[in-house]
Amino acid sequence: MLHYRMFCTLYRSMREIAAQNPQMDAPEGSAQPPGSEEGVDISRPQPSADMRRDLPSPLPAESAALPAHLERLAGRARDYVEVASSANTRRAYQSDWKHFSGWCRRQGLDPLPPSPQLVGLYITACASGTVSGDKKANSVSTIERRLSSLCWNYAQRGTPLDRKDRHIATVLAGIRNTHAAPPRQKEAVLPEDIRAMLEMLDRGTLRGLRDRAMLLIGFAGGLRRSEIVGLDVGRDQTEDGRGWVEVLDKGMIVTLRGKTGWREVEIGRGSADATCPLVALQTWLKLARISHGPLFRRVTGRGKDVGPERLNDREVARLVKRAALAAGVRGDLSAGERAQKFAGHSLRAGLASSAEVDERHVQRHLGHASAEMTRRYQRRRDRFRVNLTKAAGL
Structure with a gap:
């Protein structure tokens, strides 16, 4: 950066x-x-x-x-x-700085120059829910994100903030020990879930065809929601694109620009047209008459017209949530619990959890730097496969 x-x-x-x-x-x-x-x-x-x-x-x-x-x-x-950081990251940095500087202003304090004591008081206020405008106390992950944003903002101003300073580190350690909760991972949607979700989409509308292509490409590619909507039809077609697709006989090559550079993802043809990502993509492009620019766009005019604007990545999360609820995925949970379980990352976790191949292939497909990160996405695959209780003789 x-x-x-x-x-x-x-x-x-x-x-x-x-x-x-x-x-x-x-x-x-x-x-x-x-x-x-x-x-x-x-x-x-x-x-x-x-x-x-x-x-x-x-x-x-x-x-x-x-x-x-x-x-x-x-x-x-x-x-x-x-463009050194993504638009979402810049928005988060700006929002967190506004949150911090607003709190300082209400306390009659100046955020500059950086003061570890002041930042320690601020994260304490975030953890106790006493920051005006917050409906409740911030979670530990939110506080850590706000602290990272402050460090970034101060660095840009040429006045670095040392988050390892004892005034900050000690308070943060106490917040973690007091308020930290187990990580809440999104539910993985497995192949049978995807099939049920596809049945909930209307094949007779452009919106339904677009959503089918998004679900299948997102699942088969193990893509993040920003990567799905950031795709273009071809290379170097838009300034805000994050990649493009290349259709081949046996599947498609998705070229993506990520945090660590460019990578290629191979998405092969499915075993049936109804669940084939390539067929879904070609059908969407043909009927939507898209040959250049953003791949996934807004559908307007009561579902009959396709606009030129790129779809927002939040639409992917809404699509996954809406289709999973309609298909009855995790019907053993209440409606409120199910609504919190699904998001765009459910597609990425679903592929990692269901692909019965060598872990190295899954790691490379998802673009992870370590196998440990890939294992975090495998929600059900390896549970009880190795039984140490029996192996120990019990």
């Missing part, structure tokens, strides 16, 4: 190069950029009020002082900074 401090260093280097090479200055007769008057130090970013309260800008405040050709380069660098 390109941090704000690193970008400021890059910016100052560009300024020094421009100062040492007069021929690189703006053309004669051009207007002097603001902030270049004598006696004003423009080699150091000057934090603005917006930078103190909101998500920091990836450019220093005086970027207009650059010569025109370097200003264009700085604009490109800003674009790279913005």
Whole structure:
């Protein structure tokens, strides 16, 4: 990740190069950029009020002082900074900083410079449910996410926060010991569940055909919900795409851009057309008349028209939940419990739990760095396969 401090260093280097090479200055007769008057130090970013309260800008405040050709380069660098993390991550960072700075403002405190004692009080308020606007106390996972967001935001401002400081680490350890709960994993949808869920979708509407393709590709590919909706029909077709599909005789190749780089996922043909991801995809593309751009789009006009906009990833979670409830998956639970069990990750966990192949193939398919991470997704597959009670002689 390109941090704000690193970008400021890059910016100052560009300024020094421009100062040492007069021929690189703006053309004669051009207007002097603001902030270049004598006696004003423009080699150091000057934090603005917006930078103190909101998500920091990836450019220093005086970027207009650059010569025109370097200003264009700085604009490109800003674009790279913005795509260094996903849109969801940036939204979470911004939301958590707003939550923290709002709490500081109500206490009459300034969030800058970073104070471990202040952050320790803040996470205590989050754990006790005394932050105005929160309906209840934050969970441990939420507090840890907020703390990570604060560290990131402070780093972008060039004032790092050490989360290992004793004022923070000790309070956080106490919060974990007091409030930590076992992890709540989403229920895996298994092949028989997928078949039942497909029966709940209307094959006579474009929305139903789209949803069938999303469920089958998401399950067979072990894809995250953002990866499903981030797909394009082909390579380099949209700026916000996260991958594309290539249809072959024996299946399709899904190329994905993830946190650690690009990877390819092979999705083979199914044993029957009704459950084949490739057939579902080709049917959707043909009847929706999609040949370029986002693969999965909004269906409008009472289900008869397909819009140009890419589907939001939250729609995948809603689809899985709605179809699982309609199909009666985990009917042994109450309606409220079942509603909490299913989400987009149920597809990914379902493949990991049901694919009867060597674990290494599942790990590579899901793009996991370790086998341990893959095992976390295997909800039922290995339970009691090895019985140490009998092996011990009982």
